[in-house]
Amino acid sequence: MIPQTLKGFRDFLPDTMAPRQQMIRTIEDAFARHGFLPLQTPALEYLETLLGKYGAEGDKLLYRFEDNGGRSVALRYDLTVPLARLVAQHRAEIVLPFRRFHIAPVWRAEKPQRGRFREFLQCDADICGVDSPMADAEVLVTGLATLRALGVSGARLHLNHRDVLFGMLDVLGMTEKTKQIICIRAIDKLDKIGQDGVVAEIVREAEIEASQASEIVRAFAGGGGIEPIAAVAAGKGHAALDTALLRLQAVVDLVAAAGLGEQVVIDRSIARGLDYYTGIIYETRLTDPKVASIGAVMSGGRYDGLIGLFGKEQIAAVGISIGLDRLLAALQELGLLAQGLAQVPIYVMPLDASVAGPALALATELRAAGLRVELDLAGGRIGKQFERAGKRGSKIALVVGSDELAAGVVQVKDLASGEQAKVARAELIDDLRRRLA
RNA sequence: GUGGAUGUAGCUCAGCUGGUAGAGCGCGGGAUUGUGGAUCCCGAUGUCGUGGGUUCAAAACCCACCAUCCACCCCA
Numbered sequence: 001m002i003p004q005t006l007k008g009f010r011d012f013l014p015d016t017m018a019p020r021q022q023m024i025r026t027i028e029d030a031f032a033r034h035g036f037l038p039l040q041t042p043a044l045e046y047l048e049t050l051l052g053k054y055g056a057e058g059d060k061l062l063y064r065f066e067d068n069g070g071r072s073v074a075l076r077y078d079l080t081v082p083l084a085r086l087v088a089q090h091r092a093e094i095v096l097p098f099r100r101f102h103i104a105p106v107w108r109a110e111k112p113q114r115g116r117f118r119e120f121l122q123c124d125a126d127i128c129g130v131d132s133p134m135a136d137a138e139v140l141v142t143g144l145a146t147l148r149a150l151g152v153s154g155a156r157l158h159l160n161h162r163d164v165l166f167g168m169l170d171v172l173g174m175t176e177k178t179k180q181i182i183c184i185r186a187i188d189k190l191d192k193i194g195q196d197g198v199v200a201e202i203v204r205e206a207e208i209e210a211s212q213a214s215e216i217v218r219a220f221a222g223g224g225g226i227e228p229i230a231a232v233a234a235g236k237g238h239a240a241l242d243t244a245l246l247r248l249q250a251v252v253d254l255v256a257a258a259g260l261g262e263q264v265v266i267d268r269s270i271a272r273g274l275d276y277y278t279g280i281i282y283e284t285r286l287t288d289p290k291v292a293s294i295g296a297v298m299s300g301g302r303y304d305g306l307i308g309l310f311g312k313e314q315i316a317a318v319g320i321s322i323g324l325d326r327l328l329a330a331l332q333e334l335g336l337l338a339q340g341l342a343q344v345p346i347y348v349m350p351l352d353a354s355v356a357g358p359a360l361a362l363a364t365e366l367r368a369a370g371l372r373v374e375l376d377l378a379g380g381r382i383g384k385q386f387e388r389a390g391k392r393g394s395k396i397a398l399v400v401g402s403d404e405l406a407a408g409v410v411q412v413k414d415l416a417s418g419e420q421a422k423v424a425r426a427e428l429i430d431d432l433r434r435r436l437a
Numbered sequence: 438g439u440g441g442a443u444g445u446a447g448c449u450c451a452g453c454u455g456g457u458a459g460a461g462c463g464c465g466g467g468a469u470u471g472u473g474g475a476u477c478c479c480g481a482u483g484u485c486g487u488g489g490g491u492u493c494a495a496a497a498c499c500c501a502c503c504a505u506c507c508a509c510c511c512c513a
Contacts, residue, residue, distance in 0.1 A: 007504075057511055060438085078513090106513085111438080113507065122513065185511095274512085283513095296513060323513025351471065386473035401471065415473075 008110070008118025018341035020328055023150055024103060027123045027322060030146040031101035034138070036125045039100040041082040043107075047072040053081045053306070055275040061108045075107035079124040080276070080303065080319060087128050087317075088310030096129030096315070103324075115294035115326045124300075126319030131304060133247055135318050136280050137254035143284070143298050143320040144260045151336060152327065154287040155297070158224075158267035161248050161280050162301075165271060167241025168232050172216050179206040187220045188271040195221050224267045226252075244279075251280060277301040279318070291330040298322045343393035344374040345436055347415075349385040351401035359400040362410065362425075369429045371436075390415055396435060 005011055012020060028038070047064050054061075054077060063075040076082050079102045087094060103123045112118060125142050127135045140157065147155050165187075169180045186201040193201070195217050202213040219232050226249055233241045248266055255264050272281045279302030286297060300320035308314040331337050346366060350359035363375045374392065376385050382399070389397045399411035410428055413420040414435065423431045 004504090055511095061511080108512080110511075112505090116512070120513065272512090293507095294513095299513065321513065326513055349472095381469090382471045383469070383473065388473085390473045397473085399471075403471085411472090413472075418473085420472080 006118070008112035008116075010117060010119070014342040016328070016332075019337050020324070022338060022341055023324060023328060024121075024123075026149050027103060027146055027324070028101070030149045031123075031125050031142065034125070034142040034145065036099045036101040036142070039083075039086070039102050040104065041076070041079070041086055041102070043075055043105070044073045045076055045082060045085070047074045049085050049310075050074050050077055050081055053274075053276055053309075054078075058274065061110055063107045063109050077108055078106050078274075079104060079122050079321070080126070081306065083124070083126055083128075083319075084303070084306040084317070085310050087307050087315060088313075091311060091313065094128075097135070098128040099126070101125045115329055117325055120323065120325040123322040123324050124319055126317060128307065128315055128317040130318075131279075131302075131316035133250035133254055135316075136247075136251045136302065137258070139300065139318050139320045140251070140255050140264065140282070141258045141260060143300075143322065144255075144263050146322065147284070147298065150327070150331075152286070152297075152331070155263060155284050156287055157264045157282055157284045157298070158270045159248065159252065159264055159280060159282045160267055160270040161244040162277055163240045163244035163279070164229055164248065164268055167238050167244060168219060168229065168268065169216065171232055171236045171238050171241065172219055173212065174208075174216060179208070182206045183216060184271045187217070187269050190217075190221055190269045220269050224265045226266050229266070229268050248280065272299070272301055276303040276306045278304045282320075286330055288330075288334060291333055294326050294330050294333075296323070297327045297330065340393060343395075344372050345395045346371055346373045346432065347376065347389035347392060347394035347397045348373055349376045349382070349389065349397055349399050350379075351382060351385075351399065353379075355400050355402060355405060358405055362398065362400060366429065366432070371429070371432060386413075386415075396432065 032038075044067070047062070050062055051059055051074075058077060062077055065073065067073050083100070083102065087098060101124060103121065105119050106122050107119050109118060110116060123146075125139060125146075127139060140159075144155075144157065165184050166180055169175070169183055174180055174183060182205045183202055186198045186205070189201070190198055198221075199210065199213045199217050202208065202216065203210050206213075219228070222228060226245065229241075229245060229248075233245060252261070252264055252266060255261055270281060270283055272283070281301035282299060283296040284298035285292065286294070298320060300318070302316070302318040304314070304316040307317060328337075348359055348363045348366075350356050359375060363373045366373045374394065376388060378384070378388065386397060395415060397413045397415055399413065401411075404410055404422070407422070409422040409424050411420060412423045412428075412431065412435075
């Protein structure tokens with residue numbers, strides 16, 4: 001058979017896996033530093049657990065099948081719904097507020113394209129049990145600090161609130177729920193298809209007058225910030241909208257107090273498709289135009305109703321999700337990916353079979369000292385061994401031959417400069433540490 | 438799921454209006470049996486995405502299918 005991967009699924013060779021692994025570690029460290037604890041759930045869930053949580057579109061994208069025992073199951077579509085299930089199921093063992101992080105693959109049967117895969121890694125941090133601006137701000141600060149730790153500088157978080165979207169539409173005279181959703185979907189595309197495009201879509205899909213559609217679009221278009229929303233809300237006495245405004249402002253103030261205010265903007269055109277969001281919602285985009293089409297790299301929101309679907313108790317929750325694969329693809333395109341991670345710095349070369357034992361002993365000693373060491377196993381001419389060491393990208397080659405063995409030394413060659421020195425075995429580890437520093 | 442583009446060596450691609458394949462890079466060997474990268478020499482690759490059709494003759498033209506990429510929908 002022809003070796004191949006499934007559409008939308010990928011292999012990771014060491015050149016990309018090494019930086020990927022490093023990014024994962026950086027994210028784990030950052031999440032842990034923000035007081036989140038690790039957790040894991042199964043890749044497979046009962047179909048019923050996942051169905052109906054993401055909207056009609058989401059349901060269609062579930063990988064679903066019958067297992068060997070005839071159970072209807074599905075691969076998880078995100079990490080949020082499994083978390084909600086877990087919290088409800090283990091309610092007795094969990095102390096609220098509950099903070100956890102979860103880094104794991106999810107599966108969506110979408111048509112793959114740039115920055116979109118059928119299997120991809122999500123990195124989530126969530127807080128369950130608190131509904132407050134402080135909790136909202138905490139996950140935003142966690143996400144932004146994590147991006148910073150990854151070396152991502154040009155990222156901006158667009159913040160909105162479900163009740164701003166629905167409240168503004170109410171106030172503008174668009175009160176029918178299904179038409180509101182059509183409007184929100186269209187408004188989400190403002191930066192993509194422009195005001196005229198959005199007006200056209202609303203007129204077509206919601207079957208309303210062009211004048212009303214224009215009025216709505218004008219209210220959502222233009223610069224971000226709190227003022228345009230406040231202007232629409234002013235004097236209308238829409239309680240939910242007024243509350244949402246206060247909430248947004250409080251969250252922004254808190255993020256600013258943490259020193260990350262520059263990276264957050266209130267953007268009333270941001271919508272999120274997933275049905276379970278109830279409060280603030282956000283998307284993070286990279287500001288470099290070269291990777292703008294790659295889409296959102298860090299998103300999330302508040303989902304106060306979701307856990308309650310799995311148990312009797314309503315538990316508030318808010319979370320953020322980093323799309324590591326998109327971020328990786330973007331960093332790769334921008335040339336910001338760490339180089340040289342897929343290389344083993346020290347290459348030990350046994351010159352012939354008679355020094356195999358001493359060479360392995362040397363490698364073992366260095367490895368025990370915490371150095372990363374590859375031992376040449378293919379043998380052959382010394383020139384071949386150097387060639388392999390060079391191709392590997394190793395920094396230092398250690399020559400172990402019978403002469404060196406007899407003299408109690410090792411030839412240490414710097415592969416970049418070509419410079420070579422005899423170093424006594426006793427001083428070798430210190431010497432190597434100095435060279436690699 | 439809808440629309441568009443593209444499929445030739447491991448990779449990037451060339452191949453004119455049809456005459457059964459090429460380059461660069463990479464890979465293997467050698468020049469150099471205890472010293473890599475540069476240079477030079479030699480070498481191996483391929484059912485030209487798959488299947489059918491038109492033709493004396495198809496990588497090229499036609500049809501179908503598959504795959505990849507892009508856009509839409511939706512999203513990380």
